[in-house]
Amino acid sequence: MGGLLIITAIVVPTLLWVNLANPLVWIAVGAVLVFGLIGFLDDYLKVVMKRNLGLRAGAKFALQILVAGLVGGCLLAMSSAGLWDTRLQVPFFKTLTPDLGLLYVPFAVIVIVGSANAVNLTTASTDWRSDRR
Numbered sequence: 001m002g003g004l005l006i007i008t009a010i011v012v013p014t015l016l017w018v019n020l021a022n023p024l025v026w027i028a029v030g031a032v033l034v035f036g037l038i039g040f041l042d043d044y045l046k047v048v049m050k051r052n053l054g055l056r057a058g059a060k061f062a063l064q065i066l067v068a069g070l071v072g073g074c075l076l077a078m079s080s081a082g083l084w085d086t087r088l089q090v091p092f093f094k095t096l097t098p099d100l101g102l103l104y105v106p107f108a109v110i111v112i113v114g115s116a117n118a119v120n121l122t123t124a125s126t127d128w129r130s131d132r133r
Contacts, residue, residue: 003036003039003040003043004036004040007032007033007036010032011029011032011033014028014029015029023078023083024078024084027071027074027075030071031067031068031071031112034067035064035067035116038055038060038063038064038067041055042054042055042060061113064112064113064116064117065109065113067112068108068109068112068113069105069108069109071108071112072104072105072106072107072108072109072112073105075104075108076102076104076105079104086099086100086101086104087099087100088100088107
């Protein structure tokens with residue numbers, strides 16, 4: 001239920017206060033909703049279907065990679081139309097802006113899936129330490 005609250009808190013204000021003609025808004029909202037759907041499916045399998053682990057880690061990871069790949073692909077397509085830029089802005093180096101080109105999609109997958117799972121990785125490491133006591 002916490003995920004539902006967070007997704008609502010993201011999507012509702014976004015739809016109320018942004019320029020809905022901007023395709024980047026719809027890509028971001030779609031990604032949030034689909035990642036939320038993956039989380040809902042995981043929780044549904046745990047609670048309603050009484051599967052102890054919910055969605056298997058490999059399946060969940062594969063779905064996240066698929067969604068992130070679609071987001072990266074959409075952004076890459078927008079770059080070919082001149083609506084998006086695949087150059088990477090490197091912090092602290094003003095003149096270093098490599099154009100990732102087709103490598104933008106795997107870069108987007110790593111950033112999106114890594115960000116989505118960052119909390120899970122940190123809580124898993126603290127759970128592991130607490131089990132050793």
